[in-house]
Amino acid sequence: MLTKREQIIAIAIKMFRKRGYVATTMRDIAREVGMEPASLYNHIKSKQDILESSLLEIADMYTLSMKNVTGMDKTAYEKLEQLIGDQINITIQNIDAVSLVPSEWIHLEVSKSKFIESRNDYEAQFKFLLQEAVNKGHLRELDIELTTFSILSTLRYLFSWYSRNKDKNLDDLHQALTKNLLEGIKK
Amino acid sequence: MLTKREQIIAIAIKMFRKRGYVATTMRDIAREVGMEPASLYNHIKSKQDILESSLLEIADMYTLSMKNVTGMDKTAYEKLEQLIGDQINITIQNIDAVSLVPSEWIHLEVSKSKFIESRNDYEAQFKFLLQEAVNKGHLRELDIELTTFSILSTLRYLFSWYSRNKDKNLDDLHQALTKNLLEGIKK
DNA sequence: CCTACCGATCGGTAGG
DNA sequence: CCTACCGATCGGTAGG
Numbered sequence: 001m002l003t004k005r006e007q008i009i010a011i012a013i014k015m016f017r018k019r020g021y022v023a024t025t026m027r028d029i030a031r032e033v034g035m036e037p038a039s040l041y042n043h044i045k046s047k048q049d050i051l052e053s054s055l056l057e058i059a060d061m062y063t064l065s066m067k068n069v070t071g072m073d074k075t076a077y078e079k080l081e082q083l084i085g086d087q088i089n090i091t092i093q094n095i096d097a098v099s100l101v102p103s104e105w106i107h108l109e110v111s112k113s114k115f116i117e118s119r120n121d122y123e124a125q126f127k128f129l130l131q132e133a134v135n136k137g138h139l140r141e142l143d144i145e146l147t148t149f150s151i152l153s154t155l156r157y158l159f160s161w162y163s164r165n166k167d168k169n170l171d172d173l174h175q176a177l178t179k180n181l182l183e184g185i186k187k
Numbered sequence: 188m189l190t191k192r193e194q195i196i197a198i199a200i201k202m203f204r205k206r207g208y209v210a211t212t213m214r215d216i217a218r219e220v221g222m223e224p225a226s227l228y229n230h231i232k233s234k235q236d237i238l239e240s241s242l243l244e245i246a247d248m249y250t251l252s253m254k255n256v257t258g259m260d261k262t263a264y265e266k267l268e269q270l271i272g273d274q275i276n277i278t279i280q281n282i283d284a285v286s287l288v289p290s291e292w293i294h295l296e297v298s299k300s301k302f303i304e305s306r307n308d309y310e311a312q313f314k315f316l317l318q319e320a321v322n323k324g325h326l327r328e329l330d331i332e333l334t335t336f337s338i339l340s341t342l343r344y345l346f347s348w349y350s351r352n353k354d355k356n357l358d359d360l361h362q363a364l365t366k367n368l369l370e371g372i373k374k
Numbered sequence: 375c376c377t378a379c380c381g382a383t384c385g386g387t388a389g390g
Numbered sequence: 391c392c393t394a395c396c397g398a399t400c401g402g403t404a405g406g
Contacts, residue, residue, distance in 0.1 A: 022209035039375045103290035106207060143363050149348045150341040150367055157340040176330050180337055184371015226391045
């Protein structure tokens with residue numbers, strides 16, 4: 001069972017996804033939830049509170065995934081595979097919140113810098129693993145910057161692809177995506 | 188020399204990029220342009236007019252590129268290379284407007300369906316070329332849907348990468364990106 | 375959780 | 391290109 005707060009947030013992020021954060025009003029959300037606008041404030045602090053908690057929750061999932069994976073007894077290449085798998089899972093299980101990540105983070109207020117920092121950390125560690133996989137001879141010599149950017153762009157947009165291809169089996173998707181993103185750069 | 192209208196639009200899309208379309212007010216734009224808000228309306232019809240003309244202009248560039256390239260006497264693989272090159276050029280020469288494409292098209296009003304249609308056409312033709320390159324034996328057997336999605340995701344986000352790597356030589360970038368996106372799937 | 379409401383701000387127009 | 395302004399709507403609060 002979801003708390004009322006969780007219900008409100010779930011509905012709100014669905015609307016943020018469709019219309020954008022700024023264009024979605026508290027009145028819109030209230031109507032969809034089925035209460036008066038003023039009543040929302042018994043469950044959430046502000047409109048910003050909804051965006052902030054949604055985006056930071058996703059950021060924390062990515063951070064946790066990275067922390068888990070880097071601590072594993074695996075090769076860098078296997079860690080990259082695992083990270084891709086984690087991103088697929090996070091995306092599918094939080095599709096609406098994840099869809100806000102590329103575009104709506106600009107509307108974060110006090111937590112904006114924290115969010116950016118978290119994203120930069122993730123990218124830096126991803127880049128490090130890619131370099132390590134090259135050094136170990138598992139990936140061929142490549143432009144680390146550009147390859148990181150390319151892989152993360154695909155994963156960042158996965159939500160939109162998955163929304164149009166919900167039928168895909170999860171294991172197939174993981175395998176297809178890993179192959180697509182990593183196979184081509186294997187040594 | 189830019190017309191006043193072009194100057195206003197250039198400033199406006201820069202602000203749309205930074206704060207988003209909805210959160211940018213006509214007063215914000217007027218201040219930056221250096222006139223009173225009401226005066227803007229001597230050059231543009233409405234706030235929506237700015238967004239619409241910017242996004243449709245970019246959409247037309249993509250459409251034109253696709254039309255040009257498909258008419259060339261080249262293999263499907265070479266056409267894909269050319270399309271990637273065109274996208275790089277369009278991105279670099281219109282970096283602010285291009286940055287609006289992934290996120291701000293949702294705020295289009297009357298022209299939204301036209302915009303979506305244009306994007307779908309482009310994707311369909313890209314997919315077709317990818318399939319043709321596979322059939323001709325220039326690319327290995329691959330998931331056409333997923334590969335199209337992956338390549339176009341990277342290109343769609345190129346503006347953000349380029350903004351942080353403005354020093355890159357254009358030819359180098361084209362070569363690096365083509366290699367990154369196509370080399371891995373070559374037969 | 376609702377009624378009632380507030381100050382601020384929005385896109386845009388009239389008229390010169 | 392500006393002054394003056396309008397109706398609509400916003401996020402949020404007071405008080406019960």
